[in-house]
Amino acid sequence: MAPAVAVMTVALLYPIAYMVYASFLDWNPSQRIGEATFVGLRNYTSLWSDESFKESLQVTLKFAAFVVSLEMVIGVGLALLLDRNIRGMSVLRTIFILPMMIAPIVVGLIWRYMYHPTVGVFNKTLNSFGFESVPWLSDSFWSLTSIIIADIWQWTPFIFILSLAALQSLPKSALEAARIDGASGWQQIIHIKLPLMLPVLIVTCLLRLIDAFKVLEVVLVMTNGGPGLSTEILSLRIARTASEFRELGVAAAMSNYLLLVLMMLTIAMFVYTKISESRAEKLKRAVEEY
């Protein structure tokens, strides 16, 4: 027990406390932290008049919203379609988790190659059917779309696997009752399956949302934030502020903003699980008393 607490204090809690302190400083990487000047809340307030920060915040929100909603729809849809007792389901699941297991750097690399203007498979295919090439990574609209597509490829399986697990643990009795009452396939999905899956779906959605804010490497390799700032998501902006612009204080302030957003999401998830647990408890007690 003691070693675990020691390691986590030294390498997690201390850094996070350090970062909160650093966000009040005007600090560049060549200085020791003691030499940096204290600037109070300036790092925080100046960010709100910084156009490129606002831009990257917007990009991050757009990216997260699109990615999570599309992945939820596709993932849950596929789970509903494939929820059957087929042989080889475990092989299918194994194949689906591959994109999540390989390094994000490699995922970025693969997609950068496929989006390549001349040798990439997408443009080659388009050209061979006589269509124009698409500027996948060099146009600000397309580049955002491209990273969204890549993320969907990588993470939809996560939602698929979770919702499939949820589907297969649904009470058989409810579904049977619905079938006996003559509910059609759609009615079963909308009135029985989805409501019963809802707790898992909400948690999945929040987990995915948290992860969507953490994406960095895939985008770094594919576009490095460009063209312009069109794909510069927040975590990429933090990394660049720290290493290229050498403003550690500002980067720390940005990190704190990001952390705040993620903290709210996490707390929302925690509160939700607690509420649904206590509701289930109450229901159970009510049934027992009855």
Place this chain on the structure above:
Amino acid sequence: MSQAALTTERRNPAFYALVVALIVMALGPIVMMISTSLKLNVDVMGETSSLLFMPTVANYETVLCDVLWYTPERVEYCDPTFGRALGNSLIIALASTAITLIIGTMAAYALVRFRFMGRGTVSMTSLMMRMVPPAVLLVPVFGIWTFDFCVGESCAAGTYWGIVLVYVAMNLPFVIWILQSFIVQVPIQLEEAARVDGANPFQVFFLVVLPLIKPGLAAAAIFTFRIAWNEFLLANALLDRNTRTVPVTIVNSLTEYDIDWGVIMATGSLLAIPPIIFTFVASKQIITGMTAGAVKG
């Protein structure tokens, strides 16, 4: 579901077409990477169809030139960066995994058997940690590792143990949490029986508990290894020329123009191979680890 319904569903061709399409979509990009890594640059840039080409290991020879037991003919100049990075990656990932597992098992066992904290606290910390993006750790870890954690002249930045410390800390909450859920299932009577038979606490732990939680250990090991093996951002900030890992060298070799796709895809494939092997060997444990957070709290 009735048997009749099952058989009609099995015969539905659209269903199978969908499954096949999904498999192609999931595997296609990975297969493409591997096939590109077996092509010469001429074939990559060529206009002709990408399916017909002479596979070659030349790219792998270029990448691995200084760790090969023979001197490849085609390589004129041997760049040792990648061979070294591969060694570094292996050392760092294996060390992180081993240390995390040792510390994590001890902590999880103590948590369950001696009831330090409630399960709620542990799952809360594990969740909180899942939330912290590596980008957020970048500034403080860089600052502390370069200036604070120093023994005499040498600092934690640039060393193996510096980065291993970060990875261990990043993974511990999750590892403790998942192991704990396995240890809870070990019946205490089993341990008591062993103790009655004269086993000391260490024997109980190593000979009774550890063998029973093997699946949990496997899941924890794979997750830790994967994170340490794949991580880029912190490795990029902390490590120097001699201790760089593979992801860092890949990003460094990506330039705006003139990318030698064959070589870089060979590097990428080598980086992807260990996780792919794990996936096929232990997909069940991985899925357990992945779904643990959402399906049961």
